[in-house]
Amino acid sequence: MAENLHYSIPPFFESILNKHSAVWDWDPIYSHNGSICYIYELKRRDNMSEMKVYLADAYMYSLTEYYQRPDIIEEGDCICIVRPEASFSPELTTIAKSDGIHIGKLSATLGAINRAEPCKYLTPPKGGVV
């Protein structure tokens, strides 16, 4: 869950959503079923469907945590692993993809928002653009 999310991350993420070319409006959900969480409902341009992004705080996001995600995160949504140093297993990526959910770090999530089906977004290879 995201109770321990660093205080600077939600405003940082929100400021980026404001600049994202595919997002024209968004609404936050700061609690769900009595638990603190950070979920953003995005309205997207170019006739793309609405979607949700869930900010996950885990250091290593496991399958157990995936199955404990807020139940409103479903097909077409994204789980954003906000800690830069965090990791998650390839098995989890495969399972999430089969559920139609994109899972990735911040930059990958921002890329996935551009896609009509976010789970089909592939992280580009790392490159040295300065």
Place this chain on the structure above:
Amino acid sequence: MTSIRNRLAIILLKKLDRILNPKFENKFIYALFTTGSALLLYQRCIQLVAKVEIITESWKAKLSLSSSVDITFTIIGSLLILISVYVFIALRPKTNSKPQTYRNLKKAAAPILKLMNDNKRVFENFGPNSGAGTVGPYRNYLEVWEEQKTTRIIPNNRKIEKILTHIKELSETESIEISKMLNHIAAFEKHCEDPTFDYSETQFPQSFSHLITQYRPPRKRVHKPRTIKHIKWIDNKLSSSDIEFGARILFGSSLVTNEGNDVDVLIRTKTNQREDIQNQAKFWMELKSDFRKAFSKNLHLTVFSELESDHFDKFLNKIPEPYREF
């Protein structure tokens, strides 16, 4: 050319900002001082004007009005001037305030590490090698990186520089590492001003980061009888479930400090079926909820299944000492 145009735009926008958003406190001080001076001086001015003498060769005119000085206006005027002077002094930026000094680099490690971690977070998310800086639709995020460089990284770097230049005692190795970091800070800032400036020779010194990480204040090991209670409680609950375990480890702050509201537990199960992992997820959620009811503390469970054994090993390797298997 673009760079000059951008700089001109920034200068003009700053000027416009000053006009649109004047500093309220300056206006307030100015208004107080002007009103006070007017109240104090207007009577003197009237007296002066009222005693004008015009003398020519053939005639002499003398204008004279007698009026006494109003003491109330004089007092109010003087008070307003005194208040304006006081507010001016109170709000004056304290440029001569003495910066904090540190006895040695170890003492300065904690604030430096905090600033470096903040920079690291921005760099790893949006930096040139983050995967966000490629072409096409991702180009947008290069703009975020450019913005974050000037609004976050450079101010943080300046704070680091200020700390590093106010350390009293340094060893030879520390001085070398600090020089590398200061060179990097200066070169990075120059690169931000002029993107054609090549700072590849003075990139962020990893050796400095390692040095500072070594100096991170150590955590004190504290014996905590309450931890034993937590372990017993969790052990009972796990034993009553039908889950098979590979490892159960208590780690984190509950073992090293009396403060904090979290208890961290790492678990590896032998579950290898997706459906079973999904069903067990509910058990873990209930366990956390029951723990909170029993101890008024948060149980942070990190659970890996058999499918994620590599990740369990990685996690275990990164757990700082001490930890305790149960």
